[in-house]
Amino acid sequence: MTAHRLNRCRAAxxxxxxxxxxxxxxxxxxxNLSAILRTCDAVGVFQAHAVVPRGNLAIHRHCAAGAGQWVETVLHDEVTAAVRSLQSEGVRVYAAHWSPRAVDFRDVDYTAPTAVLMGAELWGVSDAGAAAADGHISVPMAGLVESLNVSVAAAVILFEAQRQRQAAGFYDQVRLDPERYRRTLFEWLHP
Amino acid sequence: MTAHRLNRCRAAxxxxxxxxxxxxxxxxxxxNLSAILRTCDAVGVFQAHAVVPRGNLAIHRHCAAGAGQWVETVLHDEVTAAVRSLQSEGVRVYAAHWSPRAVDFRDVDYTAPTAVLMGAELWGVSDAGAAAADGHISVPMAGLVESLNVSVAAAVILFEAQRQRQAAGFYDQVRLDPERYRRTLFEWLHP
Ligand SMILES: C[S@@+](CC[C@H](N)C(=O)[O-])C[C@H]1O[C@@H](n2cnc3c(N)ncnc32)[C@H](O)[C@@H]1O
Ligand SMILES: C[S@@+](CC[C@H](N)C(=O)[O-])C[C@H]1O[C@@H](n2cnc3c(N)ncnc32)[C@H](O)[C@@H]1O
Structure with a gap:
C-alpha cells in the first residue's frame, strides 16, 4: 500500500x-450499468441500488467489479420495497420519468437526502416504481428523439445534484460517519 | 405527412x-455514438462532426440512421483540419480533456459559437486535437475513477450549454437561417 493510494482513497x-x-x-x-457507476463515483455517490431483473445478477456482479468497486451496490428483487426502504431512511425518491406530474430536473433541491430512480433501457420506469416515488423529474428535450440514453440522463441529473451540493459546501466537509469511513477505507485498501 | 409530424419537426x-x-x-x-447523437438532438445541436478512424465509416452510417437522422453529421479524415475549419467559421473549439490548461467546464461561455471536442473511448483526445483546440475543459471528478464514459461527459457539458443558452433566450427565437430551415424541414418530411 503506497501513501499515494491511501491519499487518493481518503480524498474520495x-x-x-x-x-x-x-x-x-x-x-x-x-x-449503461458501468457508465452509471462511473458517474456515481465521480459525483460522490456512496451507495447505488439496483432492482435486478431475473437472471441478470451475473451482469451486475461483473459491472460492480469494474467502476462499481468504489460504489457500494445494494441489489433488490422488487422496486416498491426498494423505494419504501429508501423512504424509511428519510430519502426522497425522484423518478426520472416523463409524466404529467414531472417537473424540470433543475427545480429539485438535491441538497436534501435524495435518490434518483432510473428506468430500464426499453420500457422505462416501471408503473410500480413511478407510483411509489415521491416525485417525477424530466430533462428537457428540444428535439425529435423521445428520450436520452439512461446513463446520459442519470449523469445530467447527478451533475446538477453535484453542482447544488458543491455550492452548499457539501464536498468541503466529511459527510460519511466515522465508522463507515473506516470500514470502507479498510476494504478499499485490502481488496 | 400529418399535421402532428409537421408541428413536431417545426418545433425542433x-x-x-x-x-x-x-x-x-x-x-x-x-x-456511444448513438447516445451522443441523441443528446445532440435533445439540446438542439444542428450539426455534429466526427473524425472517423479508418474503416469505421459503416458504424457512423449506421448510427446516423438512428438518432442521428435528426442531426446533420459531417465526417472528417483528420482532426487538425476539422478543428481549423470550425475555427474559420468563428467557432471556439474546447477539447474535453484533462490537462494542465483545463478549466472547469462550467466556466466557459457557451452562448458564444462553440464546439466541444470529445476524445476516443480508450486513448482520449489525440495530441493533434488537443493542440489545435482553443481551450481545454474538464468535468470535476470527486472519486477514484479517472474518467467518465464519453457520452456521459458530452452530455454533462452539452446540458450546461443548454442551461446557459436557455437562460439567454436562445431557444425562444429561431436561430437557423431561413434557407437551411426550409431545406432541413423538407428533408425531414420527405426522407
Ligand atoms: C431510454 S429511456 C426509456 C424510454 C422508454 N421508452 C420510456 O418511454 O420511458 C431509459 C430511462 O432513462 C431516463 N431518461 C431518459 N430520458 C430522460 C429525460 N429526458 N428525462 C428524464 N429521464 C430520462 C428515464 O429514467 C428512462 O426510464
Ligand atoms: C473514457 S475518456 C478517455 C480516457 C483516456 N484514458 C484519457 O486519459 O483521456 C473518453 C473521453 O471522454 C471525455 N471525458 C471523460 N471524462 C471526462 C472529464 N471528467 N472531463 C472532461 N472530459 C471527459 C474526454 O473527451 C475523453 O477523451
Missing amino acids: LDRRQPDLRVLMDGVHKPH | LDRRQPDLRVLMDGVHKPH
Missing part, C-alpha cells in the same frame, strides 16, 4: 455523499 | 442551435 471518502443515491429499475445493459 | 427546428457543435475525435463504439 472525504467527498462521499451518503445521502445522494441512485436506484436503477431494471437497467441491464452492461455499458 | 425552431430551437436548433447552429452555433453549438460537437466534434468527435475517434469515438467509435456504436452505443
